[in-house]
Amino acid sequence: MAFIVTARKWRPQLFNEVVGQAHITTTLKNAIENDRVGHAYIFAGPRGVGKTTTARILAKRLNCMSPNGGEPCDKCDACNNFLKSQSLDIIEIDGASNRGIDEIKTLIESVKYSPTSGKYKVYIIDEVHMLSTTSFNALLKTLEEPPEHTIFIFATTDIHKVPLTIISRCQRFDFRRIEHDEIKSLLAKIAKEEKIKIDDESLTLIAKKADGALRDAESIFDQIVSFCGTDVDVKILRQMLNLIDDEIYFDISDAISNKNFKTVYEVSEKLYSNGWNFIDFINGLVEHFRNIMTVVVTETADLIEASEAYKKKYISLYDKFSESDLLRILSFLTKVQNELRFSQNQKLKIEISLSHLIGLAQSSTITELISKLGNSETGVVKKKLREIKPTESPKVESVEKTETFKIDYPKKKPSQQKKIVDNKTTEKPKIEEPARTVTPDNETLENKSSSKNDSTDLAEVKPEAASIETIKQNWSFFTKDVVKEKFLLESITSSHPTTIDNNKLIVEVAHKEDVDVFNNAKSYLNNKLFETFRTKLSIYFIEGNLIEQSEQEESQEIKNTETDDIFNNHPVIKAIVKELGGREIK
Numbered sequence: 001m002a003f004i005v006t007a008r009k010w011r012p013q014l015f016n017e018v019v020g021q022a023h024i025t026t027t028l029k030n031a032i033e034n035d036r037v038g039h040a041y042i043f044a045g046p047r048g049v050g051k052t053t054t055a056r057i058l059a060k061r062l063n064c065m066s067p068n069g070g071e072p073c074d075k076c077d078a079c080n081n082f083l084k085s086q087s088l089d090i091i092e093i094d095g096a097s098n099r100g101i102d103e104i105k106t107l108i109e110s111v112k113y114s115p116t117s118g119k120y121k122v123y124i125i126d127e128v129h130m131l132s133t134t135s136f137n138a139l140l141k142t143l144e145e146p147p148e149h150t151i152f153i154f155a156t157t158d159i160h161k162v163p164l165t166i167i168s169r170c171q172r173f174d175f176r177r178i179e180h181d182e183i184k185s186l187l188a189k190i191a192k193e194e195k196i197k198i199d200d201e202s203l204t205l206i207a208k209k210a211d212g213a214l215r216d217a218e219s220i221f222d223q224i225v226s227f228c229g230t231d232v233d234v235k236i237l238r239q240m241l242n243l244i245d246d247e248i249y250f251d252i253s254d255a256i257s258n259k260n261f262k263t264v265y266e267v268s269e270k271l272y273s274n275g276w277n278f279i280d281f282i283n284g285l286v287e288h289f290r291n292i293m294t295v296v297v298t299e300t301a302d303l304i305e306a307s308e309a310y311k312k313k314y315i316s317l318y319d320k321f322s323e324s325d326l327l328r329i330l331s332f333l334t335k336v337q338n339e340l341r342f343s344q345n346q347k348l349k350i351e352i353s354l355s356h357l358i359g360l361a362q363s364s365t366i367t368e369l370i371s372k373l374g375n376s377e378t379g380v381v382k383k384k385l386r387e388i389k390p391t392e393s394p395k396v397e398s399v400e401k402t403e404t405f406k407i408d409y410p411k412k413k414p415s416q417q418k419k420i421v422d423n424k425t426t427e428k429p430k431i432e433e434p435a436r437t438v439t440p441d442n443e444t445l446e447n448k449s450s451s452k453n454d455s456t457d458l459a460e461v462k463p464e465a466a467s468i469e470t471i472k473q474n475w476s477f478f479t480k481d482v483v484k485e486k487f488l489l490e491s492i493t494s495s496h497p498t499t500i501d502n503n504k505l506i507v508e509v510a511h512k513e514d515v516d517v518f519n520n521a522k523s524y525l526n527n528k529l530f531e532t533f534r535t536k537l538s539i540y541f542i543e544g545n546l547i548e549q550s551e552q553e554e555s556q557e558i559k560n561t562e563t564d565d566i567f568n569n570h571p572v573i574k575a576i577v578k579e580l581g582g583r584e585i586k
Contacts, residue, residue: 020179033069040170041058044159049177049213056124060090088115090124093124095127104135122153123152127155136165139166180212183207187206187217188203201234209241246288250288253320257320259358260358289329293323293330333357479493489518495518498544504537505540508542519541
């Protein structure tokens with residue numbers, strides 16, 4: 001017997017044998033069993049997914065003499081005649097070679113005749129989108145009201161080319177691409193039946209090369225078996241299909257982690273010497289980092305189209321890259337994809353792009369940096385904080401940081417008097433500020449006019465030495481941070497700390513109902529208090545009258561403002577500032 005290609009030899013003959021289209025085959029079987037068969041169907045979808053096969057099984061079942069539920073028996077005369085292509089009641093037409101008006105007129109004339117032996121006369125028109133506009137128009141009336149014994153089944157890969165007037169007269173079924181694992185499973189079954197030895201990695205490569213088309217996968221399988229015989233070797237398979245070795249992609253990701261620029265030129269030379277396409281390489285590299293991103297985000301390798309061996313390697317890269325790093329890498333590679341198509345020297349472009357990729361610095365979010373800084377030693381924290389001016393915000397040099405931030409230092413109370421001094425007698429007053437966990441930049445901000453030995457830093461306040469004055473002075477700063485994180489605690493901005501008694505911070509609030517709200521959030525507030533002031537205190541809220549106190553503070557603020565205006569306009573002070581270079585100490 002002559003050789004029959006796998007796609008024909010293993011073509012499904014029953015609805016249950018159709019791979020990956022259960023949503024369609026189940027509907028058709030139920031329609032047949034419930035006697036709800038339509039007069040026209042249109043099957044749409046990509047190539048090699050079972051459109052024509054399903055149409056043939058449907059036609060065979062409609063004329064089967066002894067059906068098995070919704071399935072044909074494949075044993076009766078009608079089924080045998082169809083399998084031998086001798087059935088007169090099932091007519092298959094190629095839309096590409098019978099697209100003219102004359103062929104459609106002939107078809108319309110033959111529709112009126114009854115089937116010879118079966119119950120229905122079934123017309124299967126493959127690639128129906130190839131019919132001309134006049135042919136479609138001539139078919140409209142017959143398609144809308146055909147004889148009771150006539151059924152039309154259309155198949156197309158370009159449904160958008162079929163007129164809407166035709167689609168509206170048919171029951172439309174959209175076929176989907178065959179899943180990667182389903183293709184591997186079927187090929188493994190065929191290889192077992194054909195006594196062909198093939199490993200999982202080879203099946204994975206075939207399934208990926210097929211791109212969702214089962215017929216393509218079976219054609220590639222035949223080609224490989226012809227080349228390798230009954231024992232398929234993955235190395236020979238890669239050479240035959242000219243596929244890029246996946247290990248190269250792992251070499252690139254390792255080079256990025258280790259900052260190894262030498263790998264760039266080794267990979268470039270390997271691509272060039274093997275004759276691999278540079279665009280295919282970039283496409284594969286994008287898929288590689290997409291797979292890493294999938295593992296990092298989902299913490300599993302189930303969504304990756306790869307062999308089991310490579311899935312384990314992807315899992316090992318879980319902690320090598322952060323989400324932000326991978327997004328930057330994928331964005332960069334997508335840009336390279338577009339630029340590479342128009343490059344005159346693709347090899348050089350690849351080398352430059354990979355060098356840029358390896359040179360990218362790893363990014364860290366502000367949250368991560370704060371966490372690291374919070375876990376560092378106290379001495380390191382003090383040193384970093386001393387390098388920041390209270391009146392300036394630290395600059396962020398690194399472009400890789402994904403968040404921007406600004407340090408809002410608490411405003412000075414109006415009661416504090418301004419002091420004007422000259423360059424010769426500079427004395428920096430003590431500023432009490434909360435020891436916040438910030439992310440200082442590598443660039444230091446130095447106070448050029450003040451002596452380093454005279455500076456007093458907020459980080460030097462020891463946890464046990466935090467005073468009620470410090471907390472009162474910066475309480476508004478603390479409450480603003482709380483409201484940013486917990487907007488339901490917005491009324492805390494009107495609270496006021498009073499005393500510290502036996503490691504208990506007593507805070508007055510204006511309304512009694514707020515006491516219960518804040519006490520319920522005491523655990524969070526205690527942690528926030530420690531984070532801000534670096535002192536272990538337990539907050540207790542009590543009801544108090546804050547109206548009189550706020551009026552007193554407002555009166556004092558007005559008084560201090562008036563004093564400051566008089567102080568600033570004094571002619572002697574102006575002369576000191578202008579002639580001697582004096583400055584105001586805040």
